[in-house]
Amino acid sequence: MTPPGLGWNSGVCEPRPRLCPGEHGVVGEWCSPDGKLTPMSEQPPAQPQADRASSDPVARVVAAARNDPAAVLVATDFDGVLSPIVDDPDQAYADPEAVAALGALGQLVGQVAIVTGRPVAAARRLGGLDQAPGLGNLVVLGQYGVERWDAASGELVMPPEPVEISRARNEIADLLARLDLAEVWVEDKGRALGLHTRRTADPDGAFERLRGPVTELAERLGLHLEPGRMVWELRAAGQDKGRAIAELVEATGARVVVYAGDDLGDIPAFRTVAELREQGRIEALLLWSRSEEQAALADICDVACDGVPGVAQVWRHIADELETHSH
Numbered sequence: 001m002t003p004p005g006l007g008w009n010s011g012v013c014e015p016r017p018r019l020c021p022g023e024h025g026v027v028g029e030w031c032s033p034d035g036k037l038t039p040m041s042e043q044p045p046a047q048p049q050a051d052r053a054s055s056d057p058v059a060r061v062v063a064a065a066r067n068d069p070a071a072v073l074v075a076t077d078f079d080g081v082l083s084p085i086v087d088d089p090d091q092a093y094a095d096p097e098a099v100a101a102l103g104a105l106g107q108l109v110g111q112v113a114i115v116t117g118r119p120v121a122a123a124r125r126l127g128g129l130d131q132a133p134g135l136g137n138l139v140v141l142g143q144y145g146v147e148r149w150d151a152a153s154g155e156l157v158m159p160p161e162p163v164e165i166s167r168a169r170n171e172i173a174d175l176l177a178r179l180d181l182a183e184v185w186v187e188d189k190g191r192a193l194g195l196h197t198r199r200t201a202d203p204d205g206a207f208e209r210l211r212g213p214v215t216e217l218a219e220r221l222g223l224h225l226e227p228g229r230m231v232w233e234l235r236a237a238g239q240d241k242g243r244a245i246a247e248l249v250e251a252t253g254a255r256v257v258v259y260a261g262d263d264l265g266d267i268p269a270f271r272t273v274a275e276l277r278e279q280g281r282i283e284a285l286l287l288w289s290r291s292e293e294q295a296a297l298a299d300i301c302d303v304a305c306d307g308v309p310g311v312a313q314v315w316r317h318i319a320d321e322l323e324t325h326s327h
């Protein structure tokens, strides 16, 4: 059991009033229990005492998960959620407590998924995923869902690498030299290229100087340009985490979804999960692994968690609640 005072709501994570989609699907209004919408420029509506439990997003998802644990999908991003952000992407090992908490939950629910910009092989290596207890029902959707590894069957899906990436690869060194940015580290992921500025003398400045040239390159070669935390990623168009999570919900028949993310690449997944919830098709919990570096998920999350340990606490809490119920 989670000790009193150490639960997800102890200050490490903070629940937010539910946000409702405003007109035209724009998220921007507070939603009160009577369905009244209040502009976000005003204070969020106070909730009557009796409604507090049901408006607690974690309690809601726990209640739904208890009804049918097999219909629960727990999905997470890798970098910034399972592994703390570090300077060298090759050394971004998953936090053992986060993996243990995910495994504790994995033993109790139908499906666990890691939806990541990383290649499957990198996520498996950095996460120690092949040996992790409790993750026998894990799927890793790598490179935003283009690659797929199923831990239960061992099946690995790896489509051919796009030719546009080879063309971009041929131009990158010259582009960086021209901009006097040779210190930018190029992560070659086979089907994508990541241009990392974190280890340059001026990470923000280098990121901004790259913006125009990489936008031009992506447009010219027909590639998708994904900005991330001190990284520009070039990859094939047509796939994102929203599509990946939608396909997974469809394939598994999940009716409860817990999704955790920290970066811009997670926004399509957050939006997809929020839309499915608005349609009444699933109950859901959106966890933001909060950082000062990237606040874009603040407005669409249900719970703002204090980084990797904060998300792990929520997972552990849900696992504890489900386990208690099963005895």
Ligand SMILES: O=P(O)(O)OC[C@H]1O[C@H](O[C@H]2O[C@H](CO)[C@@H](O)[C@H](O)[C@H]2O)[C@H](O)[C@@H](O)[C@@H]1O
Pocket: 077, 078, 079, 080, 084, 085, 086, 087, 088, 089, 092, 115, 116, 117, 118, 119, 187, 189, 194, 196, 198, 228, 229, 230, 231, 233, 263, 265
């Ligand atoms: O979808 P994710 O699992 O969040 O992966 C997104 C990208 O994360 C990695 O880069 C980020 O983490 C690095 C290690 O902490 C950090 O040094 C870098 O600044 C971050 O942008 C990874 O290297 C990329 O391939 C992922 O696409």
